[in-house]
Amino acid sequence: MNKENRTPIRVAILGVLVAALVFAIYSSLSQDDVVGKGDTAPNFYSTEVGGKSVQLTDLRGKGVVVNFWGSWCEPCKEEMPALEKMWHTYKDQGVVFIGLNIGESEITATQFAKQMGVTFPIWMDPKREVTKVYKVSSIPATYFIDKDGEIQDVFVGPMSEEIIKEKVEKIKP
């Protein structure tokens, strides 16, 4: 083979190998993708406390705050009063608050809501399916979804009234 032919062939071989490398790294990194800001909120079905079947897309056209919680979770308790207060502020401005209970029975969820004085709708996720789809790894986790179903913000950890206010303003229709 001529010397002149070598470099292109070498470049080609190296190119293929580098492509393999990039692909391998990319696919090992992309395993941890989460549902986050800018994504369309995955639709899900649920049952509202009381037995009504609901789904997320029913709420298109409104701003939606989805708050994942569990009654065993101390920080979830902390933020409940703030959420409740903001719910009263925004419910007449086209924003819906939803408390999504993770893996508990309706009895436990209802009594928790009563204890905390929560009046916004509580939806149930008894088999943690919604939790899985949203890849929620720690709670409280709150998703702020705008009227077009796009996630505008995600907050993990307990929120104060100010934080909620700032984020809800972004999704108000």
Place this chain on the structure above:
Amino acid sequence: MNDTRKCECGHTNPVGTRLCEACGKPTEAYIQTQDPQAPEFPSMRYEGMARRSKINTRSPIDKVWNFFSSVKIAIILIVITLIASGVGTIFPQQRYIPVPVPTEESVAQFYSTTYGTLGDLYYLLGFHNLYSSWWFVTLLVMIGMSLVICSLDRIIPLYKALKKPRLNQHLSFYLGQKMHGVTDEGVSFNTSETLEKAAEGLKKKGYRVFQNGDSLMGEKARFSRWGPYINHVGLILFLLGVLLRSVPGFYMDDFVWVREGQTISVPNTPYYVKNVEYKTEYYSEDEFAQDLPIKEGEVIPKNFESKLIIYLNENEGVAGAPPKLTQVTEGSVRVNHPLTHESISYYQSGKREMELGALNFDLVNRTNNQRVGQIKVDLYEPAAEQKVGEGITVRVLDYYPDFFMDKNGMPSTKSSAPNNPMVALEVSDGKVKEKLVYVSGSLISNETNPVYELAIRKPDLLDVTGLMVRKDTMIPLIYFGCFISMVGLVMGFYWQHRRIWFHREGDRLYLAGHTNKNWFGLRQEVNQIIEPLQLPIPITVAPDVDKKKSKKEKEVRPT
């Protein structure tokens, strides 16, 4: 420029060649690198051919190429990968944690509480997911690159050199071989007769014979030289299989806990699995072949088995949509005997036994001391209301699965698992309405003299089975890679590429031999072949020339 490239036989060799491709004489360029007092014959490992990585070293592409064509680099990469793989086994990887860890925090906590500070560090450094980490994958791909480039860099010149049998070589080629001999001066022989006999002897030993004039070469098992490269092809296929596992749909390895009676979704699949029953079987004493030193009450498990039903969810795709399940298969799984459906296998690989499933009570009317009926409180899906006997309703008012009093003195739950259930019940028969609370094994009534009371019955205990759910469509490719790799190893290890040359020049007969291993065997064979020649050829076998040379030899570089 071309003064060192052109051999005296007239052949122009590529830059970097050490042995003339045509006549086998050490090249001028090579000789210039040698000590003129004691020049050494070039190494025969790659037949003195020019290797690309040794010639061009300047451009960045060459630098990358040369980096990966180095065996030293390959070994370093392999050693690093080995060490990293070892580190990954110090503590279990995340997917093999033997308890449920639903959140990232509980994963961190598991390493922390189980292994202390080292566990913290292990988690922090990401070693709990080591084999899928980007740097580990990078190492694997770099080994792959090294395999490809090392092989190409060597096999191409080697193939070119071996394709054409070396006949009518320069005398220095024969005399430079590790094994060589020449008849003494003045010993006469009949050339054609001798060569004929030699060819016959070679053929008898299974050699292929090439002849041109008074030059003869016997060769056998050349294919063994390709062994290492075929081995590499196998390894590359193996690596490819491993790497393709990270493509979604090709590979899956998950773990699910399923309670008896529970049907849950299998992660990343449209399937649901139901645990119908779990059981552990134990050896009875008469099954022991000998007296074992076991204490009273100690048992040895014999079998761990779950009965499973697999369903397909036809409503898959929307989270929380009421699953529409169709049974697709059912069966039992035992350790190492999975249930497989659509290339997804379910393995028995964990269990938690005797967990609280439901509380049972007898409702007793104290006025006449009559048992009215039975109440069951399912601790996973408690029914809000149940009817007992005639017109009596029992309602579950409150339920805390893992009860404790929080810092504000309010009843609360530590987790969603029923470790310490607290249940508040209301019994009403139309006339009386009484409240009862079950907590930590005792019952409290709100009445001082209640009509109804509860008697605690044996609770429902259930077993939880841990299933490993695996799908690995790359297994055939990985095994195929292993097989090819094995073929290459066998080719390289069990055969040797042997060549024996006979060459007449002037009135003397030259003999030379080359093998890539087992010189003793070659020596024996040469003896047997030259015996019928009836011609004294004193043969010398130089001690380990190749090893010494490869160190001493300087590189031949273009000037």
